[in-house]
Amino acid sequence: MNNELMALALKVSKARDDANNMTYNPDTKKMEKCTLKAVDELSCDFPRGQVTAVLGHNGAGKTTTIRCMTASHSITRGTVEIDGVDVAKNPQWVRKSVGVCPQHDVLYDGLTAREHIELFGAMKGDNDVARALGGVDMLQKADELVSSFSGGQKRRLSVALALLGDPKLIVLDEPTTGMDVIARQSVWKMIEKRKEGRCIILTTHSMEEADVLCDRLCIMADGEVQCIGRTHELKRRFGRGCE
Ligand SMILES: Nc1ncnc2c1ncn2[C@@H]1O[C@H](COP(=O)(O)OP(=O)(O)OP(=O)(O)O)[C@@H](O)[C@H]1O
Numbered sequence: 001m002n003n004e005l006m007a008l009a010l011k012v013s014k015a016r017d018d019a020n021n022m023t024y025n026p027d028t029k030k031m032e033k034c035t036l037k038a039v040d041e042l043s044c045d046f047p048r049g050q051v052t053a054v055l056g057h058n059g060a061g062k063t064t065t066i067r068c069m070t071a072s073h074s075i076t077r078g079t080v081e082i083d084g085v086d087v088a089k090n091p092q093w094v095r096k097s098v099g100v101c102p103q104h105d106v107l108y109d110g111l112t113a114r115e116h117i118e119l120f121g122a123m124k125g126d127n128d129v130a131r132a133l134g135g136v137d138m139l140q141k142a143d144e145l146v147s148s149f150s151g152g153q154k155r156r157l158s159v160a161l162a163l164l165g166d167p168k169l170i171v172l173d174e175p176t177t178g179m180d181v182i183a184r185q186s187v188w189k190m191i192e193k194r195k196e197g198r199c200i201i202l203t204t205h206s207m208e209e210a211d212v213l214c215d216r217l218c219i220m221a222d223g224e225v226q227c228i229g230r231t232h233e234l235k236r237r238f239g240r241g242c243e
C-alpha cells in the first residue's frame with residue numbers, strides 16, 4: 001500500500017443471498033425470494049488524504065454502498081472495515097466517528113440550524129456553531145427554523161452536520177445537489193481544506209465536481225464497480241468520455 005494508510009477497506013460480497021436467491025424482510029420477519037442485487041461483489045480500498053468520487057447512473061448502487069459503509073444498511077455477506085474496525089460489529093462507533101451527509105436531508109423542521117448543530121454536535125463532542133455554520137456560509141441563518149430553508153440551504157446544513165467533530169472519514173452522498181454556484185464552490189473549498197489526513201468519499205452526477213475536487217474516481221454500474229483509479233489516469237485511459 002506504499003506509504004498511504006488504508007482508511008477504509010470494503011468487501012461487500014453480494015448484498016443479497018445469491019446462492020438461495022433469498023433475502024430477509026424485516027417487516028414480515030421472513031426470508032423471501034429476491035430479484036435485486038443492489039450491490040454485488042464490491043471490493044475496494046479508500047485511502048487517507050484523498051477525495052474519491054463514486055460515480056454512476058441512477059440506481060447504480062452508490063447510495064446503497066454508502067449506507068453499507070456507514071452501518072445504515074446491513075450487508076448480506078462480506079466485511080467493511082474502517083481503519084481495521086469492523087463496521088457491522090461496531091455500528092455505534094461508526095455513527096460517532098464517521099461524518100455522513102445522506103442523499104436525502106435528515107433534518108427536523110421544528111428546529112433551527114443552531115439547534116441541529118447542538119443536537120448532532122452532542123453526539124460528536126463538537127458544538128462550535130460558528131465554525132460549523134460559518135464553514136457553509138449559513139451563520140446568518142443560525143436561529144431560523146429549518147422549515148423556512150430552501151433545498152440548497154438544507155443541503156448546506158446537512159454538509160455542516162457531516163463535518164462536525166472533524167471526523168477522519170467523511171462520506172457525502174451528492175453533497176452539492178441543489179446548491180447555487182457560490183455555495184458549491186465554498187463546499188469544494190472546505191472539502192479541499194479538510195482533505196489532509198482524512199478519507200473523503202463523495203457521490204456526484206457532476207463530472208466537473210469530480211474533476212475539480214477528486215483525486216480518484218470509482219465508477220459503478222448495475223451494482224458493480226466498473227473501474228477505480230486516479231482521476232488523471234482514468235481520463236488518460238478513457239479520454240473524452242471522462243470529461
Ligand atoms: N428501499 C429500497 N427498496 C428496494 N430497492 C431499493 C431501495 N433503495 C434502493 N433500491 C434499489 O437499489 C438499487 C440501487 O439504488 P441506489 O439508491 O443505491 O442507487 P444510486 O446509485 O444511489 O442512484 P441515484 O443516483 O439515483 O441516487 C436500485 O435498483 C434501486 O431501485
Ligand SMILES: [Mg+2]
Nearest residue numbers: 062063064103
Ligand atoms: Mg443515490
